[in-house]
Amino acid sequence: MQTISLWLAVAIVFLTGWAIIKKYQVNMVLFLAGFLLNVLALFNGTSDFLPKNATPTGLLGFDLFELFRAISRTQIAGVGFIILVSGGFASYMQVTGASDRFVTVCAKPISLLKNPYLILAFVFILGHCLGLVITSAAGLAMLLIVTVYPLIISVGCSPLAAAAVVASVLCVGYAPASGVAVMAAELVHLDPVQYLVSYQLTMAAPVVLVMALTHVIVQRYYDKKDGDKGVVADLAELEAKRKEIEKTPLIYAFMPILPLVLLLIFNKMVYKTITMNVATAMFLSWFVCFLIDLVYRRDAKKSFDLSFAMFKGMGSILTSTVGLIFVAAFFAKGLQNVGLITYLIDVAKNCGLGVTGTGVVLSAIIGLVTVLTGSGVAAFTSLAHVIPSVAEHLNSDGIAIMLMMHTASEMLRAISPVAGVIIIVAGFAQVNPLQVVRRTWIPCVVGYITMLIVVSLLFG
Numbered sequence: 001m002q003t004i005s006l007w008l009a010v011a012i013v014f015l016t017g018w019a020i021i022k023k024y025q026v027n028m029v030l031f032l033a034g035f036l037l038n039v040l041a042l043f044n045g046t047s048d049f050l051p052k053n054a055t056p057t058g059l060l061g062f063d064l065f066e067l068f069r070a071i072s073r074t075q076i077a078g079v080g081f082i083i084l085v086s087g088g089f090a091s092y093m094q095v096t097g098a099s100d101r102f103v104t105v106c107a108k109p110i111s112l113l114k115n116p117y118l119i120l121a122f123v124f125i126l127g128h129c130l131g132l133v134i135t136s137a138a139g140l141a142m143l144l145i146v147t148v149y150p151l152i153i154s155v156g157c158s159p160l161a162a163a164a165v166v167a168s169v170l171c172v173g174y175a176p177a178s179g180v181a182v183m184a185a186e187l188v189h190l191d192p193v194q195y196l197v198s199y200q201l202t203m204a205a206p207v208v209l210v211m212a213l214t215h216v217i218v219q220r221y222y223d224k225k226d227g228d229k230g231v232v233a234d235l236a237e238l239e240a241k242r243k244e245i246e247k248t249p250l251i252y253a254f255m256p257i258l259p260l261v262l263l264l265i266f267n268k269m270v271y272k273t274i275t276m277n278v279a280t281a282m283f284l285s286w287f288v289c290f291l292i293d294l295v296y297r298r299d300a301k302k303s304f305d306l307s308f309a310m311f312k313g314m315g316s317i318l319t320s321t322v323g324l325i326f327v328a329a330f331f332a333k334g335l336q337n338v339g340l341i342t343y344l345i346d347v348a349k350n351c352g353l354g355v356t357g358t359g360v361v362l363s364a365i366i367g368l369v370t371v372l373t374g375s376g377v378a379a380f381t382s383l384a385h386v387i388p389s390v391a392e393h394l395n396s397d398g399i400a401i402m403l404m405m406h407t408a409s410e411m412l413r414a415i416s417p418v419a420g421v422i423i424i425v426a427g428f429a430q431v432n433p434l435q436v437v438r439r440t441w442i443p444c445v446v447g448y449i450t451m452l453i454v455v456s457l458l459f460g
Contacts, residue, residue, distance in 0.1 A: 015033070037337065051071070084179060085278070087321065088312075089286055107147040160222070163436050164439035164440045190399070211443045263278065263279040321377065370408070
């Protein structure tokens with residue numbers, strides 16, 4: 001019976017992957033898959049599957065929904081709440097124009113450079129750094145198009161080269177701004193700031209430099225090979241948009257980084273007596289930014305209306321990200337209850353994979369699903385919750401595996417022709433998305449391989 005259950009579980013997993021690739025609604029796909037896996041576990045004899053914070057209802061069928069309730073409650077009270085608040089703050093920064101102004105200020109030094117391919121490398125590194133504050137790949141790409149795209153074109157780079165660099169800048173989603181990164185940190189029992197400073201930044205530094213250098217080589221090669229520079233966008237229109245953004249007071253440019261500054265100062269690594277968690281930093285920053293907006297806008301009603309974006313953003317994140325985490329955790333629990341995780345771990349041990357090998361395999365799976373679906377969020381969240389169990393069986397803290405899986409879901413998005421950011425940038429450059437992917441896949445794959453090597457050497 002155990003063998004049959006495992007094969008049925010594998011079939012459910014493959015069917016789940018197929019449904020996600022075919023663009024079925026991800027939340028419902030993962031919920032149904034988790035439900036079927038847990039039912040399978042019940043038929044296999046599993047009875048004690050409820051967590052400590054759940055009380056049996058007296059009927060196993062009802063207990064399945066009690067399990068989902070308990071998982072959802074745990075997630076919303078922990079990492080889910082942090083993600084809600086982070087999303088709300090990001091939404092507020094967007095409606096006030098602070099995010100746009102932040103990018104225009106950061107892009108200023110680029111105008112001092114003259115070599116077109118040196119500018120490409122700098123844009124990639126700058127865009128990557130902006131990911132510390134701006135977590136939407138598509139949103140960041142659009143901001144870079146308005147602010148630096150005209151400059152890249154004017155110094156002699158092709159529209160395709162500019163599009164490829166802009167589309168691939170967000171190759172690492174950083175905590176604490178990224179909700180998915182916060183979830184990753186929580187699953188390996190790290191404070192988000194510790195995950196950022198001690199692990200993500202250490203890993204990202206060499207990876208980003210390698211990717212920037214690869215972009216220079218690849219874009220220069222294709223510019224010479226293709227000859228045709230492509231269609232140049234309406235630069236005058238972009239210049240007008242940039243000037244409109246720069247009308248926003250300069251102080252607004254510093255608003256988006258306020259939570260990060262607070263968290264980097266008030267944490268256990270700096271202050272042992274004064275500490276601040278992510279949600280507190282976001283709420284405090286929101287209130288401070290509201291006061292600043294109130295003073296500079298000189299329109300109390302408008303400032304009050306804009307401040308509500310914090311709560312609207314939280315609601316939006318609940319439906320898009322936090323709800324996905326609920327069902328992903330339920331799916332992962334089903335994988336554990338049916339015994340598939342234990343079986344895969346045993347296979348990995350027998351094959352001698354260890355921590356590094358297991359991380360490489362799991363990251364490759366997530367990367368493949370990301371490329372096929374265009375979104376790494378569903379791929380990552382559906383498997384991330386199994387990492388604590390995998391790490392425990394491998395006598396590891398799970399950080400190396402988490403870094404590999406999490407980074408793969410972000411980095412390989414830029415080689416998917418169906419990814420939102422690729423479609424948006426390709427549309428702006430007036431080219432086929434596959435033409436953009438032709439120029440992004442080499443830098444992204446090189447970066448992915450470099451990331452695996454760095455993580456293996458430093459944290460494996």
